[in-house]
Amino acid sequence: MRIDILTLFPQMFQSPFSVGIFQRAVEQKLVSINTYNIRDYTHDAHHTVDDYAYGGGAGMILKPEPIFEAVEAIISEVHPKEGTSDRESDVLPIILLTPQGRLFSQEIAYELSGYRCLILICGRYEGVDERVRQQLATDEISIGDYVLSGGELAAMVVIDAVVRLLPGVLGSEASLVEDSHTFGLLEYPQYTRPAAYRGWSVPDVLLSGNHAQIAKWRREQAILRTLERRPELLDKASLSSEEKQLIDR
Numbered sequence: 001m002r003i004d005i006l007t008l009f010p011q012m013f014q015s016p017f018s019v020g021i022f023q024r025a026v027e028q029k030l031v032s033i034n035t036y037n038i039r040d041y042t043h044d045a046h047h048t049v050d051d052y053a054y055g056g057g058a059g060m061i062l063k064p065e066p067i068f069e070a071v072e073a074i075i076s077e078v079h080p081k082e083g084t085s086d087r088e089s090d091v092l093p094i095i096l097l098t099p100q101g102r103l104f105s106q107e108i109a110y111e112l113s114g115y116r117c118l119i120l121i122c123g124r125y126e127g128v129d130e131r132v133r134q135q136l137a138t139d140e141i142s143i144g145d146y147v148l149s150g151g152e153l154a155a156m157v158v159i160d161a162v163v164r165l166l167p168g169v170l171g172s173e174a175s176l177v178e179d180s181h182t183f184g185l186l187e188y189p190q191y192t193r194p195a196a197y198r199g200w201s202v203p204d205v206l207l208s209g210n211h212a213q214i215a216k217w218r219r220e221q222a223i224l225r226t227l228e229r230r231p232e233l234l235d236k237a238s239l240s241s242e243e244k245q246l247i248d249r
């Protein structure tokens with residue numbers, strides 16, 4: 001997957017993707033992450049990227065021209081064929097990170113992981129000219145109902161959640177299946193050695209070696225934990241009739 005990021009602060013993206021699974025994924029060419037400074041697409045001597053809001057109000061608004069020009073430059077340089085193909089995998093999402101976007105989720109992470117390329121636009125200051133939303137972005141994503149000082153951290157969150165889903169990025173694909181949220185449930189409790197620590201013991205069933213019993217216990221624990229902490233998630237989770245009884249108890 002190729003990810004192109006438009007930002008006023010490319011340096012923010014250096015360290016998060018140069019460690020751990022990302023470093024490996026980049027080295028193995030499973031993903032390439034490229035940053036573009038929006039300021040490089042201005043034409044005036046001061047490299048102006050923002051301006052006052054029409055109609056007044058506090059705060060500066062990111063101007064449309066450098067953002068449009070940056071996206072158009074990326075498309076003509078690296079995606080010249082995009083837009084001419086009907087294939088689903090050739091569609092190029094142009095995603096604006098904004099608190100007004102659709103709320104990011106594991107489901108959206110899976111959806112985005114199916115594309116070959118993504119363009120992410122990080123907003124800053126008080127907002128982005130509305131024409132960027134209407135005429136350029138194909139999608140808008142928020143990572144939560146709070147306001148960050150810019151879209152950069154949100155872009156990193158989205159990239160992290162998407163890249164770890166790409167084939168070959170995680171050592172073991174099985175660990176994806178067990179993640180919290182993969183089946184609409186929180187993950188079951190996990191333990192490692194020692195079997196007893198300060199008098200707190202690992203549940204006997206996990207030491208039993210009985211894989212069927214362990215799987216049953218884990219599934220029950222995932223359901224009970226979801227019921228306790230995030231009951232609204234259970235509305236969408238697919239549960240057997242036996243499992244539904246567990247939550248009705």
Ligand code: ADE
Binds near residue numbers: 098148150151154
């Ligand atoms: N930019 C500022 N706040 C944001 C949020 N919550 N999600 C995505 N982008 C943002």
